[in-house]
Amino acid sequence: MSARNALALLGLLALAGCGEANMTEQDRADTWDKNAFFGKGMTMRQPVAGTVPRVDPAKEVPQPARITESMLERGAERYGIFCTPCHGRAGNGRGMIVERGFPAATLVSDRMRAESAAEIYRVIAQGHRAMYGMAQMIPSADRWAIVAYLRALQVSQNSEVAGLPEEDRARLEAPR
Template sequence: MRAALILAGLALAAPLLAGCGKANMASQAKAKQWDENQFFADHSSMRQPVPGTVARDAPDAPAPQPAVITAALLERGRTQFNIFCSPCHGQSGDGRGMIVQRGFPAPPPLWLPRLEQARASYLYDVITNGHGVMYSYADRVKSADRWAVIAYVRALQQSQDAHPADLPEADRRLLEAAK
């Protein structure tokens, strides 16, 4: 008798344990894109997004090229360069980053004359859309940060021909003290 009660209880509880049974989300009542919907005054099932909604995959708006290069901009560029660019380009821009050391094709050194002479807009386009084996960084590096990276790349390029005599006196003393 006890076993019969347990079996009867399980038989009654089976639909509850199975979740929704035959009903599932694919067969539920729902409004599709172009269906008429009597719930809303305009009878449209498609709704406008709530004001201020930002799409997850929307690209950020292009930032204008900065008119002035500041220390903060260079620091931001260095940070972003070290995160996104140095794995291939190396921290000094020599094209011998860790990924290259593991067999990935080497990018050219950033201080090649053709890259030093390239317009900033060209470098921005390469970061945005990719070039050769370099893929697009548009979804990884914000527009304003691309300009910061370019400013830092320009600093790296200038550093290749720098001489201690070009430094201000205070910086030369610091350099000598570090030796």
């Protein structure tokens, strides 16, 4: 037997002695177990200084009591990122995804204006019909901001110029 074959056989014998790696049956310590390896004999450790806790984006927060300007600005930004590809900038259901054959609701319709804010929030989170749930991508506070912005968008799509304050009418009629 050549030295090369002997070395190969020795390597195969060494591998034959290895057990199957099974991550479900490995030794591990549970959170509340005693552990002599760590100080104070505790498995549970304090977070490293400066660690930022992960906030679950799907965790719900209550509906805000009032809508602020900063909330509307945040809602407009988030709407632009998450909603316009399907629903379009004007909420008319004519986003670029719809142009490629995927259906989307018109958000400024009478039916959508009649929906409660809580229902719109729920649909953003959980989805409805062809719309996917976005709870893992859009944090709860941002979902409420989108709902607030959507309400402003709905009003803007159905307002008569004559019903606007004089200052706003003047801005609309001013030459550009």
